[in-house]
Amino acid sequence: MGAMPSTDAIGFLRPTHRRALLDLARRSIEHGSVHGLPLRIQPETLAPELAVKRATFVTLELHGKLRGCIGTLQAVRVLAEDVVHNAYAAAFRDPRFPPVSPSDVERLDIRLSLLTPAEPISFTSEEDLLRQMTVGEDGLILEEGFRRGTFLPTVWASLPDPKTFLQHLKLKAGLPEDYWSDSIKVYRYRTETIDKHSV
The missing domain is CATH 3.30.1490.150 (Hypothetical protein ph0010; domain 2)
Incomplete structure (x- = not known):
């Protein structure tokens, strides 16, 4: 078995993991619109690639216009957990915008940015x-x-x-x-x- 790519590098995630992160981000926003809290995940159930500490930003757009952007500059949480927290915050806690309405949740375009160490x-x-x-x-x-x-x-x-x-x-x-x-x-x-x- 070959060595796993550095999790600090660009492009270490497989397509299945990339889709999983986008799905977690959207589910966290959906959960937040109902419960007022980000989605809770169990780190021990995650694929190893999603359980490494990584800094992320989540950017939301609606009809091609910025609707929220929140992130972290230092890796303080595991990757999947950082994504669900930042997705929720981008939707409901960005001070530049009102909270996303339930009717807009499904219309959001979500972009994740995984940062290398600064x-x-x-x-x-x-x-x-x-x-x-x-x-x-x-x-x-x-x-x-x-x-x-x-x-x-x-x-x-x-x-x-x-x-x-x-x-x-x-x-x-x-x-x-x-x-x-x-x-x-x-x-x-x-x-x-x-x-x-x-x-």
Whole structure:
């Protein structure tokens, strides 16, 4: 028997596991619409690939428009458990939107993003940072003191210019778009995306 792919890597899940995660996300939203709580799962019943600790984001769209997005940046729960919690939170706890109505639950498009562990980027200036950003692939976390913001790699689709991407990330972190200091920290991660088109 061959070694199992690293669970920190992109693409370690088989199609059956990808479908299972999407199903868990939708079931958690359905459960939440009735009971006001995320779906409860038993980690000991999960396939080993779904029982590893992994950070995830769950993005919901309705009629092609964002309807909620909640996630974790550090692996604090097993993969399946993180997905059911974030799916519930994206549907009912995203402060930018009212809770999803029961009639909209089945209409939601669900996208899961499985994050690799974030790694610090070493840079000497904003220009140096911009040169190191990989368009379309990097998810970024920006930290300055107690302020923090992140953009998933999917955000590149609407902000394809690195400078504009970074400016909007600063705004998300609560900083002016032209802000810069030597104490800014930036981390990068990649994601494996799971949605109805990838299973």
